[in-house]
Amino acid sequence: MKYQLVLDYHLGEGALGPYLEGLSEGIALARQCRRCDRVTFPPERNCTCQSQDNLPASFGWKTLAGTATIVHRTDGLGGGYALARFDGADNLAVCRIDNPDEEGAYATLLATGEYRPAITVEISGEPFETVE
Amino acid sequence: MVLVAGTGMTAFNRRxxxxxxRDWASDAFEEALVAAQIGRSDIDxxxxxxxxxxxxxxxxxASVLSDDFGLSGVSCQRAEGGGASGQVAVHAGATLILSGLARRVAVVGFEPSASYLSGAAVSELYGYSFDAWTDGMSGVSSTALYALSAKAFMARCGATHDDFAAIAVQNRTYACDNPLAHLPLEITAExxxxxxxxxxxxRRLDCSxxxxxxxxxxxTHPDAAPESRRACPRITGIGAGSDRVRLGDRSDPGYFAGKEIAARRAYAMAGIEHPHRQIGLAEVYDAYSGAQLQAIEALGLSEDFLAEFRSGCFAQSGRLPVNLSGGLMGQGAPVGATGVAQAVSCVRQIDGTYHSGLQLRDPPRVAIADTHGGVATVCAVTVFSGEAE
Structure with missing residues (x-):
């Protein structure tokens, strides 16, 4: 029997709202714990120092340069993905590689376009210049 | 202690x-009920x-299956933990008995992962079993996330794709002697x-x-099994644990820390102090070939897992055979059924009633089943033992 179900979600972005808005514009907005200063991109909802009560007031937002170093990378039928550390972040991010034919250890964040929730990066063999 | 009085399973394949x-679940339930030598009215x-x-x-x-099974009136619930769902259900059933809330529990796992939807649709849905906001909606696949974890594992311990290929071959070879297996393949590392x-x-053949x-x-509770089934294998340990959901938030994306926690808890409950010496068989969660090696490491099945793997320690003739069923890669992976089927394999091996080409000549006294959801995020380990001396 054939059966089709089409669903149209309207998802609440909640605490991730600023981060997602930043991604859409190519801005790396990280979350920073006010107590231990740990910076996470993508943002963690609770800090590893576990001293916080997970309230929004326990965290602030910090804009990173948007440049990153590739730690591990995989390529295949679904495109290229990497675990990368963004400069200034204490965790790693799973990133979609926009130019998978390119080899290199460096990456910079791109505006996400249709892949809005994805951290999308462009790969380069040389570090990208950043504007401080 | 909880007795496993009866087991049942259908073939795993693409129907x-x-x-x-509902047909497959009924078939598995009826087989287990007959094996347990009890009636459906005995199930609570x-x-x-x-x-x-x-x-x-x-x-x-659970509502439709309790009705289909003729169990209306019983307590019924659904257990879910992604890929770990089957073992999570086993734990829930054992807990009902250990707590005194039930004396005879049916645990049934199922999944139509192959024939209901296209492979592409299922693959996309699998993406949402990780962090949907940062992983699933990005389009990253389950395979890519496991691959990134494998890369970290390989970089740390020196495992190579040749090791992974050997596992892919071995598990498909075992599946050739398992009449219920999805992928019985005679293949080589090449x-x-x-x-x-x-x-x-x-690569394709590294995937389940x-x-x-x-x-x-x-x-069943030990006192609630028929006299004829009171010497059957039993659950002597259950343990669950979890890890950070996103690979990038883990201190080592290549190490299955949640699995280690789950195993330690299960071993403690079962009184296992030296898992590499006391366990005689393991069914582990090999969603991908490398994940089997990562599981062996985290489960503490060896003090030098890579060297022992390469020396054949985990093969059928080795010290601690792993995934003789063929595992997910060979036997197949209908998600909710996977962990329950691992339990079926362990129990039948201990009982000496497993498929003839795979049954260990000296049935193991202790076997473990290991599953996880996400990239080893929600982890569940169960210890099965033979009749107490």
Whole structure:
């Protein structure tokens, strides 16, 4: 029997709202714990120092340069993905590689376009210049 | 202690006969009930394992299965933990007995992962079993996430794709002696290396298939089993644990820390102090070939897991055979049924009633089943033992 179900979600972005808005514009907005200063991109909802009560007031937002170093990378039928550390972040991010034919250890964040929730990066063999 | 009085499972494959998950679940349940030598009116609780309503098009599946099984009136619930759903259900069933809330529990896992939806649709849905906001909606596949974890594992411990290919071959070879297996393949490491690259280092033959199927257990309190089944294998330890959901938030994305926690808890409950010496068989969660090696490491099955793997320690003739069923890669992976089927394999091996080509000549006294959801995020380990001396 054939059966089709089409669903149209309207998802609440909640605490991730600023981060997602930043991604859409190519801005790396990280979350920073006010107590231990740990910076996470993508943002963690609770800090590893576990001293916080997970309230929004326990965290602030910090804009990173948007440049990153590739730690591990995989390529295949679904495109290229990497675990990368963004400069200034204490965790790693799973990133979609926009130019998978390119080899290199460096990456910079791109505006996400249709892949809005994805951290999308462009790969380069040389570090990208950043504007401080 | 909880007795496993009866086991049942269907073939794992891609159904082409027009049957549905309710048919498979009923078949597995009836087989387990007959093996347990009790009647359906003796059952006082049902625990159903299924990963996703997206796959089955049935919310609240425990309600329809309790009715299908003729169990109306029993306590019924669904257990879910992604890929770990089957073992989570086993734990829920055992807990009902250990707590005194039930004396005879049916645990039934099922999933129509192969024939209901296209492979592409199932693959997309699997993406939502990780962090949907940062992983699933980005389009990253399960294979890519496992591949990134494997890369970290390989970089740390020196494992190579040759090791992974050997596992892919071994598990498919075992599946050739398992009449219920989805992928009984006579392949070589070269075949694995020549198969399509899905997500480096994983090629097509490094991946487990999408399968349909069901599996069932009848668990009882030791005093509630028929006299004839009181010497049957038993659950002596259950343990669960978890890890950070996103690979990038883990201190080592290549290490299955949640699995280590789950195993330590299960071993402690079972009184196992030296797992590499006391465990005689393991069914581990090999969603991908490398994940089997990562599991062996985290489960503490060896003090030098890579060297022991390469020396054949975990092969059928080795010290601690792993995934003689064929594992997910060979036997198949109907998600909710997977963990329950691992339990079926362990129990039948201990009982000496497993498939003839795979039954260990000296049945193991202790066997473990290990599953996880996500990239080893939700982890569940169960210890099975033979009759106490």
């Amino acid at each position: 082409k006969d027009g049957s549905g998950f 609780a049902l625990v159903v394992a299924s990963e996703s309503d997206y796959f089955s098009m049935q919310l609240n599946p 075949d694995v290396r020549d198969s399509t690259m899905i997500s480096d280092p994983y 298939p999408l399968s349909d199927g069901a599996a069932a257990l009848i668990l």
